[in-house]
Amino acid sequence: MRLTRRATLATLAPFAVARAQPAWPDRPVRLVVPFTPGGSTDILARAMGQRLSEIFGQPFVIENRPGAGGTLGSEQVFRAAPDGHTLMMGHIGTLAVNPALYRSLSFDIAAFVPVALVANVANFLVVTNRLEATDVRSLIALARRDPGRLTYGSGGNGSAAHIAAVAFMEATGTEMTHVPYRGTGPMMNDLIAGTINLTMTGGPPALPPVRAGQLRALGISSRERLPSANDIPTISEQGVDGFEALQWYGIVAPPGTPAPLVARLNAACNGILGEPPFRARLETEGATAQPVTPAAFGAYIAAERERWGALIRRANVTLG
Incomplete structure (x- = not known):
């Protein structure tokens, strides 16, 4: 059958477009962590980055860009080229809390493209060994006896640890003094040293010093106990009925990132999260894999933004 010139061009057009599309990734991919090394965001980003590097054959380089509660690194990613070579490991603070805290940002956090929800992480309520509280009830009693005396640390104003502690104080009618740090790592060092009294932070930075006997875990913020830390009771079962305050982490891309590229990345991430060794690795850190579609991740971000903003x-x- 003879084809007209118009038919021939129409038939070949999709192949021409496909050939014009550059391969991805054709160079190292930046996976930006908008916080200092040592926190849950950094630990999970490095775990995912290692496996993504193996899958795609290009390095996924972790770049720590801390500052202003994660907004500095977030803005860098927001303004990056939407070609899949710059991504961010976002979390509850950068994607759901910051819109309510920073009302004059020069970029729209809601415009990030959701790629993959990686994990939920329960917050561990951990205290210095110098504090006399031995469980959640005794901590609440101590805090109520002398409002404002107890100090709790976080990785910065508006960080996930900060907001989780605010939720705990609201639920228990207590008042404690916030001590913000420039990152979770320095905060944990001071907590171990006894400079501050307690924190509510994710399993990756909390569990190692707890297991080493450097800190004491009083409870976790999930509704159910974790298989990897079944000896630690939930806060809910210690008299704060229904209490839940989870951190969550996921990969986002700059606005305008093409949907086919996002789908490819999502499929790779969900595949990693389905690998038994990787899931087991997350569980030892107190994290739970959460493979979902980009659309489901976007809906989750929107719901969390409303909840924590309220x-x-x-x-x-x-x-301040």
Whole structure:
């Protein structure tokens, strides 16, 4: 059958477009962590980055870009070329809390493209060994006896640890003094040293010093105990009925990142999260794999933004 010139061009057009599309990734991919090394975001990013490097044959380089509660690194990724070579390991703070805290940002956090929800991480309520509280009930009693005396640390104003502690104080009618740090790592060092009294932070930075006997875990913020830390009771079962405050982590891309590329990345991430050795690795860190579609991840971010924004407004949380 003879084809007309128009038919021939129409038939070949898709192949021409496909050939014009550059291969991805054709160079190292930057996976930006908008916080200092040592926190849950950094630990999970390095775990995912290692496996993504093996799958795609290009390095996924972790870049720590801390500052302003994660907004500095977030803005760098937001303004990067939407070609899949710059990504961010976002989390509850950068994607759901910051919109309520930073009301004059020069970029729209909601415009990030959701790629893959990686994991939920329960917060561990951990205290210095110098503190006399031995469980959640005794901690609440201590905090109520002398409002404001106990100090709790976080990786910075508006960080996930900060907001989780605010949720705990609201649920228990207690008042404690916030001590923000420039990252989770320095905060944990001071907690071990006894400079501050307690924190509510994710399993990756909390569990190693707890297991080493350097800190004491009083409870976890999930509704159920974790298989990897079944000896640690939930906060809910210690008299704070229904309490839940989870951190979560996921990969996002700059606005305009093509949907086919996002789908490819999502499939790779979900495949990693389905690998038994990787899931077991997450569980030892107190994390639970959460493979979902980009659309489901986007809906989850929106719901969390509403939930935590309401808490911030009720508690009048500020950056001061």
